[in-house]
Amino acid sequence: MSKMLAIVALLTMGQAAPNPHLPTKTYDTVAPVLPENLNRAVLIVSKTNGWRHLEHIPHSNVVLADIARGLDRKSYVTENAAVFNDDQLRHFSVVVLNSASGDFMTPDQSAALERFVARGGGIVALHAAGDNSHTGPWYTKTIIGTKFIGHPGGPDQFQPARIVVDQPRHPVMAGVKLPWSPVDEWYSFDANPAAAGMTVLARIDEASYRPGAKLMMGAHPVVWINPTTKGRVVYSALGHSPESYDDPNYHRMLTNAIRWAAQ
Structure with a gap:
């Protein structure tokens, strides 16, 4: 009996992991203690609720x-999301x-983040920063402008797909070399964010992969900006895997986005 109880306990512990x-x-x-001499710096936040x-955050x-360096x-x-306060956000562009x-x-x-953007601070939001776990009205309207509905699953979760650059002259897309067909987890949304006033910089050619009906x-x-805010806001749905951030095109685009949004 004691052996059986031990097995049940182990199974229960495994299920509760x-x-x-x-x-x-x-x-x-409690806000973090910032390093000294931060001025017009880049704040990188990967808080997860x-x-x-x-896979990729570290x-x-x-x-x-x-890139900031x-x-x-x-x-x-x-x-630590308590960094979003007026005093500390003034150290960042x-x-x-x-x-x-x-x-x-x-x-x-x-x-506080809304006030940061209103006085000219930039936002670069990446991948899950645009999924449907965000419900705050200011955030969803200003940073996303649409609603995430899913991505392919199973063997189709990660596929190469062809990126089409709609705004090649925009600074965020400068130097991106085509053709570009990275492997990624391709997000879909319930509506084109252009309908909410966003400017789409790049999209996915749906004929180049299997999104599912x-x-x-x-x-x-797949990449867009919000032209209606005083601060510059960029969202990119790319970037599920760590390898994405070593892709020369994506690295270049991220560098462009941070430079542009920080101006």
Whole structure:
């Protein structure tokens, strides 16, 4: 009997093991201590209250900090959303939301980020920063402009697809070499964000991969900006895997986006 109970206990423990992709939601209340001499710096935030992209966050945070260094800007990497306060945000020119998922800010923190953009601060939001785990009205309207509905699954989750650049003269797309068919997890949305006033910079050629009937969009955006805000806002749905951030085209586009949004 004792042996049977031990087996049951082990099975129960195994079933109760937390999923590292779904961490417990937390809200930060104590702001971090920033390094000295941060001025017009790049804030890189990968706070996760939704699906956590364990695959790429550690590597992409390093790559993004390296990009900031190459732009002669200091950076600060954190998962503490309490950094979104007026005093600390004044040290930064641009916030990179690196697959920051879920409603990861308190109402006060969201309001501070809204004020940051209103006075000219830039946002570069990547991959899961645009998924459907975000529900705040300002965030969804200003940063996403549409609603994520899914991506292919099973053996089709990661496929090469051809990127079509609609705005080749825009600074974010400068130097991107075509043809470009990266392997990624391709997000679909319920509507083209152009209908909400966004400007689509690049889209996916749906004939070049298998989205599945329910995820087809026709004009299928993948990178866009919000031209209606004082601060410059960029969203890119690319970037599920760590290898994405070493792709020369994507690395160039991220560098362009941070430079442009920080101006």
